[in-house]
Amino acid sequence: MTGTAPQDLTRLSINQETLKQWSLPELAGGCAAAGIGSVGLWRAPVQEYGVERTARLMREHGLTVTSLCRGGFFTALDPQARARALDDNRAAIDEAAALGTGTLVLVSGGLPEGDRDIAAARERVADALAVLAPYAAERSVRLALEPLHPMYASDRCVISTLGQALDIAERFPAEQVGVVVDTYHLWWDDLAPAHTVRAGESGRIACFQLADWVTPLPEGVLLGRGQLGDGCIDLRGWRRRVDAAGYDGAVEVEIFNPALWARDGAEVLAEIAERYLRHVS
Amino acid sequence: MTGTAPQDLTRLSINQETLKQWSLPELAGGCAAAGIGSVGLWRAPVQEYGVERTARLMREHGLTVTSLCRGGFFTALDPQARARALDDNRAAIDEAAALGTGTLVLVSGGLPEGDRDIAAARERVADALAVLAPYAAERSVRLALEPLHPMYASDRCVISTLGQALDIAERFPAEQVGVVVDTYHLWWDDLAPAHTVRAGESGRIACFQLADWVTPLPEGVLLGRGQLGDGCIDLRGWRRRVDAAGYDGAVEVEIFNPALWARDGAEVLAEIAERYLRHVS
Numbered sequence: 001m002t003g004t005a006p007q008d009l010t011r012l013s014i015n016q017e018t019l020k021q022w023s024l025p026e027l028a029g030g031c032a033a034a035g036i037g038s039v040g041l042w043r044a045p046v047q048e049y050g051v052e053r054t055a056r057l058m059r060e061h062g063l064t065v066t067s068l069c070r071g072g073f074f075t076a077l078d079p080q081a082r083a084r085a086l087d088d089n090r091a092a093i094d095e096a097a098a099l100g101t102g103t104l105v106l107v108s109g110g111l112p113e114g115d116r117d118i119a120a121a122r123e124r125v126a127d128a129l130a131v132l133a134p135y136a137a138e139r140s141v142r143l144a145l146e147p148l149h150p151m152y153a154s155d156r157c158v159i160s161t162l163g164q165a166l167d168i169a170e171r172f173p174a175e176q177v178g179v180v181v182d183t184y185h186l187w188w189d190d191l192a193p194a195h196t197v198r199a200g201e202s203g204r205i206a207c208f209q210l211a212d213w214v215t216p217l218p219e220g221v222l223l224g225r226g227q228l229g230d231g232c233i234d235l236r237g238w239r240r241r242v243d244a245a246g247y248d249g250a251v252e253v254e255i256f257n258p259a260l261w262a263r264d265g266a267e268v269l270a271e272i273a274e275r276y277l278r279h280v281s
Numbered sequence: 282m283t284g285t286a287p288q289d290l291t292r293l294s295i296n297q298e299t300l301k302q303w304s305l306p307e308l309a310g311g312c313a314a315a316g317i318g319s320v321g322l323w324r325a326p327v328q329e330y331g332v333e334r335t336a337r338l339m340r341e342h343g344l345t346v347t348s349l350c351r352g353g354f355f356t357a358l359d360p361q362a363r364a365r366a367l368d369d370n371r372a373a374i375d376e377a378a379a380l381g382t383g384t385l386v387l388v389s390g391g392l393p394e395g396d397r398d399i400a401a402a403r404e405r406v407a408d409a410l411a412v413l414a415p416y417a418a419e420r421s422v423r424l425a426l427e428p429l430h431p432m433y434a435s436d437r438c439v440i441s442t443l444g445q446a447l448d449i450a451e452r453f454p455a456e457q458v459g460v461v462v463d464t465y466h467l468w469w470d471d472l473a474p475a476h477t478v479r480a481g482e483s484g485r486i487a488c489f490q491l492a493d494w495v496t497p498l499p500e501g502v503l504l505g506r507g508q509l510g511d512g513c514i515d516l517r518g519w520r521r522r523v524d525a526a527g528y529d530g531a532v533e534v535e536i537f538n539p540a541l542w543a544r545d546g547a548e549v550l551a552e553i554a555e556r557y558l559r560h561v562s
Binding site: 111115116117118119122149150151153154155160161163164187188189190191213215216217218219220221231232233234237 | 397400430431434445468471472494499512514518
């Protein structure tokens with residue numbers, strides 16, 4: 001650890017959705033001012049601001065884009081809907097390339113209305129990857145399959161565990177398809193540590209994201225993620241685990257929480273940096 | 282299938298919590314009138330009505346008690362709290378024996394306030410079983426460890442998968458510690474089918490419970506279980522799976538849903554029977 005400052009924020013990346021109250025210029029300026037060199041971005045605000053304009057903004061502030069969220073939603077049964085999803089994912093890959101990030105996060109999609117065959121839905125995810133992975137690789141973008149917590153399995157993501165994500169990712173070259181390790185989604189799974197080793201050994205940890213687990217969960221269970229240290233996840237244990245698996249990339253904080261969005265962005269960012277040093281690094 | 286009527290409700294058991302609007306006498310009378318021969322009971326209403334009085338009521342209506350819910354909550358760190366939990370579980374075992382059921386369902390408990398070591402909490406569950414299993418066996422009661430959906434891992438049950446439940450149950454004789462297979466908790470898990478086979482081979486499926494998965498989840502995620510057929514779980518597939526694993530016991534419907542509680546109990550019971558025939562049996 002020679003050469004690192006005692007208050008080292010080098011690996012810290014701020015996912016844009018954590019500071020939803022900030023515009024892209026505010027995010028870029030705020031992170032630069034706080035000494036944070038990396039951000040994860042989301043497609044909708046980037047499209048609204050302009051993809052090339054966002055890329056320029058990030059460059060001007062010396063910011064690295066660690067990931068783009070998100071492609072995916074591959075599970076439709078209707079052929080036209082599936083074709084639209086593939087087109088949309090090609091656009092997402094182009095956007096990632098334009099932003100200079102090598103990582104496009106994929107949320108697989110849930111079960112179509114009336115469908116009860118989750119195993120078949122997972123296969124449709126693999127089918128879509130087979131189409132998209134070479135397209136992404138040609139643009140130096142890796143697809144990062146994200147397992148979401150099982151409470152999202154029906155309506156958002158049929159890939160619920162790191163094991164399931166790897167079972168699909170490993171059908172493709174590691175430089176084309178990786179996985180996301182997100183503490184919020186995986187903390188409860190006793191098999192996730194072994195799968196983290198497995199993901200590391202094959203060089204597939206494309207993204208490491210952090211949020212803490214707090215209860216009670218809100219209605220719809222989307223916006224209940226906890227600030228680092230507020231919940232029951234051993235965040236430092238997870239950071240050490242991915243490091244031990246050979247990962248040395250960004251540690252991206254992605255918290256969906258209206259209580260954070262209601263506060264001053266700079267104050268929240270300072271709190272995240274402080275929590276990161278206390279609970280993660 | 283010779284000897285079974287086309288409208289066979291023989292295996293159907295109604296968990297009391299599904300018809301929370303009914304008193305115990307209403308439940309007993311209602312099930313008997315509907316040709317349903319089995320119920321699962323809960324400790325609080327049984328204690329309120331009287332354990333021996335409940336046992337007599339069930340006998341008078343020719344009803345079998347397929348399970349008692351619930352013991353457990355073994356994860357406290359404080360020694361006094363742990364001792365109190367063991368005492369309470371001995372009482373639950375006595376109650377199960379008095380009701381004539383061989384199955385006490387156990388919900389393991391969540392993480393104590395401020396605790397972040399879920400692996401250690403799971404070991405405390407195993408420690409409690411080591412104390413309680415012989416006591417239960419002497420009273421012809423089997424402890425049935427229930428994996429709850431991972432969304433309850435922090436505040437209710439650190440055992441989230443059938444694999445985790447079996448890893449602990451298998452440290453004890455099969456006649457002392459079994460597992461609960463509940464579709465609501467396990468449907469999303471690609472490893473659960475193989476673990477169902479594993480549970481069946483060792484004769485550990487102590488209880489099979491059904492509810493359907495519907496979204497959006499309500500705040501607190503406790504009372505959002507779906508009526509059979511309203512959600513995305515392949516319920517018949519699961520019934521066939523436990524049968525193929527060698528289970529031939531009750532199929533217990535356990536739905537926590539305020540919309541069902543707000544309706545006439547007999548009407549809900551008739552609907553459950555109809556849904557059971559259409560989606561399960």
